[in-house]
Amino acid sequence: MALLEARGLSMAFGGLQALRGVDIAIEARQVVGLLGPNGSGKTTLFNILSGLLRPTTGEARFDGARLTTLPPWEISRLGIGRTFQIARPFAHSTVWDNVLVGVTFRARRGPRAALERRREVERLLATVGLLDKARATAGELSLGERKRLELAMALSTRPTLLLLDELASGLSPRGREEVMGFYGQLRGEGLTIFAIEHSARVLSRVADRLLVLDQGTVVADGRPEQVLASTRLVEAYLGEDDEP
């Protein structure tokens, strides 16, 4: 059975049909990339899978549990973490506290011992290279640092499935290389990853499989080389890969 399975997901915002009967199945430990032009419904799909939106029709299941009726905190506790395309840390809180929230509340009975929580926050901040910024407020961080904090926050709930929304976009070539390193590291740790990236080139390097959404419909699903080999598809749906 797939770890994540969606059947017939549709989402309408008034007259705008953002998703039209999307079917997805993602196996455990897979890294799946999600491509598509702006407005194709990628983030809407992530919002449904993380509990921020209820689909108009259809349902999604994670590890057998029905997601589409659960609030975000229940979904988080089931083991789904996510990042946002535009980083949304708690801007007035310290970097430390940003990560501590997930470590503390990831389960009804999260780690009780302060020392245990402290060690875990230190480990997560070290993983993303922000340990030396622990005392800074999140609002003081650079874009690249905020993206890394996003990742640490998503990991703080100990997810088994990570929804990564354009972790590499807007970063310098060096920043994007760092993100590629994170993808490799997370794959090595056995996490299942469902990732949106603006750059098809970035995704093709890390993903086992690519999905392409257009106007709310899955128009391609396959190995990266197969999907990207379709010149017509790349031109029609992905456009030029404008990031160097």
Next chain:
Amino acid sequence: MPRGGLIATGLVGLALILLPPLSGFHPYYLYLVSTGLLFGTLATSWNILAYAGQVSFGHAAFVGLGGYGAALASLHGLSPWAAIALGGGLGAAGAVIIGLASGRLQGASLALATLAYAEMWRAIAQNWDEVTGGGAGLIGIPALPTLPWPSPDVSGGRAGGYYLSLALLASVLAVFAGILRSRLGLALAAIREEEERAGLLGVHPLPWKLLAFGLSGFWSALAGGLYVHTVRVVEPDLVFSLHFSILPLVMATFGGVGTLLGPAGAALGLYLASELFLHPYVPAFHQLPYALALIVVALYAPGGLGTLFRRRRHGAA
């Protein structure tokens, strides 16, 4: 500041706080300072809720529920101490009820709902004659029992009320200090900053917000209960007055929302400036300090005075 300096400053501060009743303060001034301390409790209670990002325009509801609850219980023979505690419980329950609205309402909508809630209770107290005494209110509320120390001769018997107001303020400050270092504080800060994101990190916002409402309502209601046992009368327009809703907001905003001592310090400073220096000489302008405080915050200190001195907190783990 070195450790010795901190201890010395603390001791001087403690002496300044404890001495007024013992140093022959006129009972009227002692009453004013006691009321200022009650406003300090109220502003700190308001601040507990604001720390969760919930702005209240209706804390008079909790003061009034505490005041009427304590007065009625006292008049029916309960000891004033138990009556005040009962009033506190009533205020907490009343706060949790309006707190349920925070599951759906945020920001200005929630603030207006709390304002309407306080007005609703004022209207009930005004019209439920057989229980609340209607617009005339209730009189003859028993005085607080005399404390074993200091003697009733000191400062005309007002010393007990002063120390009780001081203890109430100290207790709410201790609770808020504990909140800042606890899971509750971490949850409330996350909810304040971005409720949706907090939810994605496993924080179920409503129970934490209800806890903040309950704590805030409880201490506001205790202040209300103590107040009516000090003035020994309770009326709808006295305890459900808009003053008890708006002044804590102004005081906490001036002192620094989210800071530990700012709201209480601002409450004492603004209330005493108003009552000691303006009310006796230019009564028409006695509200001026509150208006000036808001102007200062708007122009020069957006986070309030307390944030100018606040050290960054690191980790609640």
